[in-house]
Amino acid sequence: MKQPLGVILAGGLATRMGGGDKGALPLGSATLLDHVMARLSPQVAGLALNANGDADRFARYGLPVIADSIDGFAGPLAGVLAGLDWAAELGADTIVTAAADTPFFPDDLVSVLQAGATGMTHPLALAATPHPDRNKVRHPTFGLWPVALRDDLRAALTGGVRKVVQWSDQHQGRLAMFPDEAAFFNVNTPEDLAKAETML
Structure with a gap:
């Protein structure tokens, strides 16, 4: 299987953190997004950031910023679709997504x-x-x-599907098992960010 492109999903509303970009929050001497990029970059053929609004706020990261094409906050599937459309333009077959607020995910995620x-x-x-x-x-x-499957996903989103699992199950999506749940610890609250500092 060819090496996929990587897409970091940063389109969430971050309501439990008071809004704004969770990926820009400091963790150690870097930001959450820096940590995610450092983990995903070596595993993929190229990297983009899915985020909405003014793309210039991410300029320092040097990544292409791709926005949702589905109006309204449609959740992670809209980010997946944006990534698939970007990958199609580059002639790729697959993408791997990672969340911008999950800094410790496995180094062997893609494989x-x-x-x-x-x-x-x-x-x-x-x-x-x-x-x-x-x-x-x-x-x-x-x-x-x-x-x-990007056009199928577009039709599903347009028809109101929002749950990732609802769509993936329709296409016999499989589960890839990882041994450590802590690796997928994500930062939703200020308390989570403090915990991430100790985990770092």
């Missing part, structure tokens, strides 16, 4: 997702981790997505 989708005509896999109470936990902002 494990690709292995999970082995043999699929349209490789589609979401990250998941074991959970003692719920068997497993899905992490739907971390996934491998096929460019070939």
